[in-house]
Each structure stands twice: as structure tokens, then as C-alpha cells.
Amino acid sequence: MTQNKKLGLTARIVIGMVAGILVGFFFKWLLAGQEERILHFLSLEIPLKAFFVNGLLHIGGEIFIASLKMLVVPLVFVSLVCGTCSLSDTSSLGRLGGKTIGLYLITTAMAISLAIFAALLFSPGEGVQMQSDANFSLAEAPPLSQVFINIFPSNPIESMAKGNMLQIIVFAVLFGLAMAMSGKAGERLTLVFNDLSEVIMRLVTLLMNLAPYGVFFLMAKLFTTLGFETIASLAKYFAVVLTVLILHGLLSYGVILKLLTGLNPLMFFRKMRDAALFGFSTSSSNATMPVTMEAVTKKLGVKNSIASFTVPLGATINMDGTAIMQGVATVFIAQVFGVDLTLADYLMVILTATLASVGTAGVPGVGLIMLAMVLQQVGLPVEGIALIIGVDRLLDMTRTAVNVTGDAMVSCIVAKSEKEFDPDVFNDPAAGTKDETIDFQHLR
Template identity: 65%
Template sequence: MASKKLSLTSKIVIGMVAGIVLGLILQLTIAEQPWVQTFIIGGVFTVVGEIFISSLMMLVVPLVFVSLVLGTSALSDPAKLGRLGGKAIGLYLFTTAVAITIAIAAALIVRPGDGMNLTSDASFDAAEAPSFGQVLVDMVPRNPINAMAEGNMLQIIVFALLFGIALTLVGKPGERLKGFFEDFNVVIMKLVMLLMAVAPYGVFALMARLFADMGFATIGNLLKYFLLVFGVLIIHGLVTYPAMLKVLTGLNPLIFMRKMRNAQLFGFSTASSNATIPVTMETATGKLGVNNAVSSFTVPLGATINMDGTAIMQGVATVFIAQVYGVDLTLVDYLMVIATATLASVGTAGVPGVGLIMLAMVLQQVGLPVEGIALIIGVDRLLDMTRTAVNITGDCMVTTVIGKSEGQLDENVYNDPKADTKLANDNRNEESTANT
């Protein structure tokens, strides 16, 4: 009975804390034992964690495609779709520029790289980032089915937008097909709710494996850098976003942050904005009250191009690496870093290892050695988890702002602290009715 009274957020937090504690205990005691590595860390924890991540990713493509088709078909005016796109891209790029500016300023004040001499054995093989022109070409899918199979978000978004527009223009056949997509969307959202119910166990396995494998010496050597990046991420997530929300909408930012907890925990545990899309969309519509016509477009787009957390890492890492190598960057160099990182947030969307690839681009742009990335790889996993939580918070903030500006935000739902509870109760009532 007591467990039923716990909210999903509480269960996820318990699973996360329990996983961290168990992982640390294993790290300090028997983690090096072969049977522990094989059967516990590499066995149970890895299998459960990977199944959890795979089940999240399983829903991403159908959810994004179906929701975006429905959202686009609901916007009968093509000009409105263009306006939504302009607002979303503009706000995402603006928040990214603000994020990296704050990061550079903080790094110049704290100077995390002073006194370090770790360059002798540093090496990093940077993957080549695509050109901006190639990005534009790659946005249009030659084979939509292949794009869905590979999870290429930009191509899926473009195809879904075109499909939704065509659905609106064909009249009655489009109306019949739209009914199918509406039913499909209901089924997908039910799958999301079922997956959220088992999330605490997946989070537990992911945290236990991570902390059982992570060495304390790695964090200790880069503690100043780690704490600075972490601190700037927290400031951006807890100060910049709420301040922008208040200024642009007048809504209570405390309500927003309270309703973001589940999505943030999912993002933190998975370290993947794409994997968290189902939970982010459920938060935007079910808890924040944004119409699906807006959230189905802005959330997948944000998961693809909104890289505020990564931009913060790039800003601090650029200054850190410059200080380690004794390179003095000029004001023009810093402005170049801001511009490059902001535009690269779109340019490298969908590329594996996007954070390190973007950082390699930035370092090359200002003449810093790319091999300096090797200095920060050791602690990047933990920071990547925090970056993802910040990124999805930004996705929902921008979605809420656009929903408000377009008159597509239900403020009664936004201000209702039990909106998510009511949604869960409605689902349970539907199941009870079906059973009877």
C-alpha cells in the first residue's frame, strides 16, 4: 500500500539513488572481481539498462512521426507552420548562444586549466563534421523508410511535415487517414505510460553500472573543470530558463520546474534527448498544457538542434584546453567560438558523438589542438547526463513559450499541480471501463 502512494518521480529518485549507492559500494569493494564484472555489472545491470534504453528508443520514431503528422495536419494555414518553425529555431539558437556565453565568462573567471600539465599523452581522433551545405542536403530523405530505420530525426521531421501538409490538402481521403493516425497516437501514448511505470528499475540499473565502472581518480584529476561545467549547467537550467519563461509568458516558473522533474530524471538517466522524446512530449502536453499541434513540432526539433548543455561544455572546455596549452585567445576568438558552437548545434544534428564532434569543430576554428579533447573524456559521461536534463528542460521551455504566443496553451492545465495525476487516473478509468 505504501508503494502505491509514491509518485513516479519519487520512485525514479529512489531507483537512481539506490543505483548510485550500490554502484559506489561495488566500486569500492569487489568491482574488479571477474565474476562481478561478468555477471552483475556486465550482466544484470547492462542487460536491464540496455533494454530500458532500447524500449525508449523503440517509441521515438513512431511517436515523432505520428505526432508531427497530426500536428501539421491540424495547422491548415501553411504560414502558421512557417511561423512556428521560425520561432522555434530562433529561440533554440538564442538560448544556445546565451548558454555558451555564460560558460565562457564563468571559465575565464574560474580558470579551471591553470597549473595543469596533462598534454604529453593526450590523443583524440576527431570525426569529421558535415558542412552546412551538406546538412541542408541531408535534411531531405531519399528514402523515408530508411530515415526511420536509422532514426535520422531531421529527415523524419521533414517527411512528416510534408506528409501532414499533403494530408490536409487532399480532403476526405486525408480525413479518413487522419483518423487512423489519431488512433495510432493513442496507442503510442499508452505505451509511453506503460514504459514510465517500469522506469525506476531501468534507472536503477543504469546508475549502478555507471558508478560501478567509474574510477574516482578520473574525476579527482579534473574536479575543477567538472564542477565548473556542472555548476554552469545548473545555473542555466534553474535560472536562465525560468527567467526567460517568466519574461516571455508571465507564467509561474516554479510550476514549470516542478512539472519537469520526471522528464529531467529520464534525461539524466538515459543521457539521450532523442530517447527521452516520448516523456518530454507527454510532459509538454499532459502536464504543461501545450497543444499537440505545437509540441509535436517543437519537441522533436529541440531534441535535434537544441544543444544548450553541449554548448556549455564547449565553452568551458575551450577555455580549459586553451589554459592547459598556454594559448591566449582574443575577444574575436571567443566571439568565433560562440558563433561556431551556436550554428554547429544545427549543423551536426543526428551525428553520433555530437558533443565531441562539435567541440572538435570549435577547437579547430580557433586554432587549438583537437587532441586536448582527450583531457576531458574521462568525466564527460556524468556531464553528458546533466547536459541532457538541461537540454530537454530547454525544449519544454521553448515549447511552452511558443504555445503561449500561438494561443495553444491551456493555462488551466499548466497551473493545475495534479494535471499529470489526472491523466494517469483517466488512463486507469479507461482500462477499468474496458475490463467491465
């Protein structure tokens, strides 16, 4: 217990991640070519894969993910209501939304442009001769008109039950505006929501202390089942996507943050370590949202009135990491099938992927759906997606970390421009860390 208190959350998560990877490699080696290997222990015959991999590791990881997702809907609704009703000028909401959406679309366009340039430079698909019988099905993306209709909930309770983020955001904003206009009744209700927000953030802190164990289970399960043979056959594609993700996540975001706010990018990345690790481990911006929200408000100094809007919206429509995958994958598939794309085709890819990041936000399997839309737009065979599915899981972890970092970066820029930013918190290395470890003995 004493030793754990000396370690920060980031160090504990890294230890859990490394331990999980090593355990995953161990099970992969142990089960190599023996799917039904039996462990004889205390006169018991225990099937290794069924009991450990698909049993203990799977259950531990799924419970951790479910615990994080449990917080998403109440966190988004309560924090967004608090943020909206606390706006000193409710008419500024349109300006706030315009800035946020505009920045998310600009960074997405930058991401896919960088990806296409890198793919053309390194040609990951040249000389690749691959055949794949992989079967996959994609949900059909709704038309643009239906997208706008679906943003507005007919039943907000159903929207919350289904986790439809765009509808929850709209209802929370309208509810917060109504509270701000309701005089004494609104003020009383504001106190209640502020207390709820504090309780939910305390619950986030509680779950963050369990993160190293959840990360261990997730990594162990993943690296037991990960097919490295596929990664080897797609090494060049994998390397290009990974390099562009890292460049965009560090260089592009760092330069944009410095140019538009003057803030220190190194301090920003230092304070985003935990959220990025969560994103990498969970592969879900939504599941990571509670951790992102805490990092943005408590460590980066963004006021809740801004973060409660920019972070949920970013987790829904900000898909820079996915756009990078689409850019490289489009060039890769074109090269594999011997199709020459023109400059107009590449511009169409950039435009389609950028707009699709909003249009397909609430659709399951959004990354593959967006890629299918892009491929169809420039006449490439959608079947080419089957070539890259094998390595997409590991890349998905990295691009989620990039998306989460982008959400925080845009939050800082918007908050700075709206004068809802505390530079003292941002520049304080210890800000937001005092509640990192909970004394569980005290809770008894």
C-alpha cells in the first residue's frame, strides 16, 4: 500500500499495461497451436484459453470498460447542463458551437491531408499481393437530411438509454438554457446539478484508481489473440499509419496550440498522459470521456462551461485518428488494386472524410463506414477494407489516443478565446493530481 502511494497514476497504468502485454505474450506462446490446452492443477483439468483468456481476462476487461461507459451519459448530461446554465451570455452558445465544430473539422482535414501525403511518399501498397476472404458487414450510413433530423431527440430518456451522444448534447443544452431563464427555480436546480457534478467527478477519480487493473486485463486479452503474422505482412502500411498518427498527435496539435494560444505544448502533453493512456487502452473516445473531462478541467484549466460542451462533442465528431487511417488506407488500397487516383480524387477524399466525421458520428462501426464511403466516392473496391482489418485493432488504440488529445487541445483553444481559461492551473505541474489516489482505508 505504501509503495502504491509513491507511484503516480501514469506510472501505475504503464506498469499494468506492460504486465498485461507480457502475460498476453506468455499465453500466446503457451497456446501456440494448442487451442484446447489443458492445465492440470490440484486434480482439476482447466482449459487455459476458456478459463483464463476468454474467462478471467475477458471478464476483467469488460467490467472495466462497462464501468467507464456507465459514467458517460450522466457525466455528459449533468456537466453540460451545468456549463450551459452558467454561461453569462446564453447568446454566446452559437459562437461557442461554431468555433468548436470549425476547429474539429479543420484538424480532421489536416489529418487526412497529412496521411495522404505520407502514403504517396512511402507507397505502402506497392508490391503487395494479398488475397482475403474476410467477410464483414457495414451498417449503412444515413443520408445527410436524416442526420440533421436524428440530432434532435423525440424521447430524451430513450436517447440516454441508447447513449446517443448528439441527442443527449442537444437536450442538455436546451435544458440548461431553460434553467438559466427560469429565475429562482433555475437557481435552485443549478445548485443540485453542481452537487451532482461533484459527485460524478469523485466517482471518476474512484474508478481511475482501478485503471491499472483494468488496463492489465485489456492488454493481456488483446496480446493473447493479436495476429502478428498479419501485421508483418502489412508492415509498411502499419508503419505509415502509426507514424502519421504520432506526428499529427504531437507535432500538429503542439504547433496549433502554440500558435493559437501561446501555451506550452510540453506542459499540455504532460498533463494529457493519463487520458491518452486510457484512450489507448480502451480504444473508445466515449469510454475515455470521463477521464478526458477531468484532465481538461482540473489539469488544463478549462472552465466547465466550455469543457462540458467541447469534450462530449469532440468524443462524438472529432475523428482525426480515423481520418488518418482512411487517408493511408485509400492510397494503400488504390496501389494494391493498381488504380491511379487524380488530384481531384484526393481532394474528394479529404472533403468526404471531413464531412463524414459528423454525418456518421452516431453509427456503429463508424471508422469502417467512413472508409467505405470514401472508397465509393473515388471508385475503389470496398472489398479492399478486408485487407486491413487484421491490423486495425492495434491502430485503433493509437488513433483513439490521438482523438482524445485533439479533444483537449480544441477545448483549450476555445476556452482561451472565450476567456474561460485559468492559466495558473495549466502552468501548475501539480494541478489536478492531489485527488489522484484515494485512501480506501479512510472510506471504511
